[in-house]
Amino acid sequence: MNKVFDDATTALQDVQDGMTLMLGGFGLCGIPENGIAALVAKGVRNLTCISNNAGVDDFGIGLMLQQRQVRKMISSYVGENAEFERQLLSGELEVELIPQGSLAERCRAGGAGIPAFFTPAGYGTEVQDRKEVRWFNGKAHILEYALTADFALVKAWKGDTDGNLIFKGTARNFNPPMAMAGKITVAEVEELVPAGALDPNQIHTAGIFVQRIFQGEAYEKRIEKRTTR
Numbered sequence: 001m002n003k004v005f006d007d008a009t010t011a012l013q014d015v016q017d018g019m020t021l022m023l024g025g026f027g028l029c030g031i032p033e034n035g036i037a038a039l040v041a042k043g044v045r046n047l048t049c050i051s052n053n054a055g056v057d058d059f060g061i062g063l064m065l066q067q068r069q070v071r072k073m074i075s076s077y078v079g080e081n082a083e084f085e086r087q088l089l090s091g092e093l094e095v096e097l098i099p100q101g102s103l104a105e106r107c108r109a110g111g112a113g114i115p116a117f118f119t120p121a122g123y124g125t126e127v128q129d130r131k132e133v134r135w136f137n138g139k140a141h142i143l144e145y146a147l148t149a150d151f152a153l154v155k156a157w158k159g160d161t162d163g164n165l166i167f168k169g170t171a172r173n174f175n176p177p178m179a180m181a182g183k184i185t186v187a188e189v190e191e192l193v194p195a196g197a198l199d200p201n202q203i204h205t206a207g208i209f210v211q212r213i214f215q216g217e218a219y220e221k222r223i224e225k226r227t228t229r
């Protein structure tokens with residue numbers, strides 16, 4: 001199976017209106033920038049996007065929000081995005097807010113074939129609304145369902161032609177669990193190398209989870225490396 005695509009446009013050519021997408025990243029770090037640019041150019045709409053956050057107005061999923069391509073966001077953090085706030089308050093955008101650990105675990109469960117799990121996070125809050133509650137070791141837990149997506153878009157530092165991925169630093173964040181949970185996972189990498197060139201001990205996501213891979217064109221490094229004082 002050839003997994004290598006020329007670019008984001010060809011790797012995402014069959015994304016359609018109304019689909020559910022997972023997009024890796026945390027804040028502005030580890031964002032599938034080339035994939036997002038291709039989706040903006042393609043103009044697909046009515047999307048459900050599962051992502052920790054929705055970028056900022058001019059970066060990440062914020063670019064898709066500007067074009068009104070997103071119908072629903074499933075996220076854990078939604079600050080620092082004025083257009084997001086406007087669409088939410090006007091009723092244009094549906095938002096499901098999930099505790100951050102539950103979001104990560106719902107993606108991981110989806111990738112691991114676990115349909116649901118119990119967690120104490122959110123008990124006694126709006127998150128619990130209409131969810132089954134069970135007690136374990138004297139503590140209340142709520143039932144959370146796994147998440148999967150038609151496409152998962154992830155960004156890695158290096159990848160090989162078999163789809164094995166290495167993430168760099170905190171860009172690892174939501175990318176590995178989302179890579180497992182996509183029916184089709186599309187990985188964009190800063191450097192694409194031949195199969196066998198990566199040290200197997202360094203691989204974070206095994207190629208079996210990745211159906212498509214391409215080398216991204218350019219990455220905007222919004223987060224600078226800080227030197228310790």
Ligand SMILES: CC(=O)CC(=O)O
Nearest residue numbers: 026027028052053077
């Ligand atoms: C705080 C978060 O979850 C992510 C962000 O900083 O955007």
